[in-house]
Amino acid sequence: MESNTNISVVNPELKFDKVSLVEPSGHHFLLLAAEVDRSALPFFLFTSSKKNELLTYSKSKCRELELIDGAESAVVFKASLIPPGKGKLLEERPKVHIAKYDVVVLIETESKSIAENIKSHKLYSDLEKKISEAANNTLYLSASNVKKINSVDHNRQGVFLFNFFYADNVQQNIGIWEYTAGWFQQETGLDNSTVLLPENPGKSDYKIINHCRWDSFSNILPSLIFKKTFKTYVLDNFYENNVAAIPILYKLA
Numbered sequence: 001m002e003s004n005t006n007i008s009v010v011n012p013e014l015k016f017d018k019v020s021l022v023e024p025s026g027h028h029f030l031l032l033a034a035e036v037d038r039s040a041l042p043f044f045l046f047t048s049s050k051k052n053e054l055l056t057y058s059k060s061k062c063r064e065l066e067l068i069d070g071a072e073s074a075v076v077f078k079a080s081l082i083p084p085g086k087g088k089l090l091e092e093r094p095k096v097h098i099a100k101y102d103v104v105v106l107i108e109t110e111s112k113s114i115a116e117n118i119k120s121h122k123l124y125s126d127l128e129k130k131i132s133e134a135a136n137n138t139l140y141l142s143a144s145n146v147k148k149i150n151s152v153d154h155n156r157q158g159v160f161l162f163n164f165f166y167a168d169n170v171q172q173n174i175g176i177w178e179y180t181a182g183w184f185q186q187e188t189g190l191d192n193s194t195v196l197l198p199e200n201p202g203k204s205d206y207k208i209i210n211h212c213r214w215d216s217f218s219n220i221l222p223s224l225i226f227k228k229t230f231k232t233y234v235l236d237n238f239y240e241n242n243v244a245a246i247p248i249l250y251k252l253a
Contacts, residue, residue, distance in 0.1 A: 007175040010240045014233045019181035024145040028115040033101035034135035042082040054134045055253045061127045070114035075154045077104040077250035084224045087244025099164040099246045143196035150192040160250040163210040168242040170207040176241040180234045187223045
């Protein structure tokens, strides 16, 4: 998919290296996200027994789902905090759902056909049913990998981002993500990212979802809080292109 076309750039005097990308994987993804424990704070400090039960159940089902031919991985994430970076465009769009998903399951498969097969499997339907019963709000989607810095390592603990992007136009969203992603490589040492493009973006408020990983909070939070170019180079360019980020940081459950 073409990118960096039809985007508007503000503060062009700020220069960061172009993001280094590799070819998208061709894999297909199933994402199940749930808001279980509501919090008015940007920290997810409380874990209810209901959420603990859901996390245990989800991890068990994911271990079984990974045994299906063509399933690359099935991983459960538990939210830690909402970092700085929520787009100010959302203030002008009060009807947009602000994601506060504190549980996310991400299933990666070799192809779309395998993803469809998994979706029709009882293991998946049981998992979806359990999540729906426990959650106040859910998001279920199928997605392809449209842009990629490198694969996200799910085999070791770290700080994982799911950035839910609201935008008026999906191509503009992808283009401005690519334009600003070099900032994250330079300023936070980011060396991985998988950008998910939902099959039916009209079914949710989110045009793309960026997923990536850092080793620790110290790799990412100081840059978001103290580096002025996070606003002037990243957030201001999002806003100029009618794009708003809704970031949430997670740990492996």
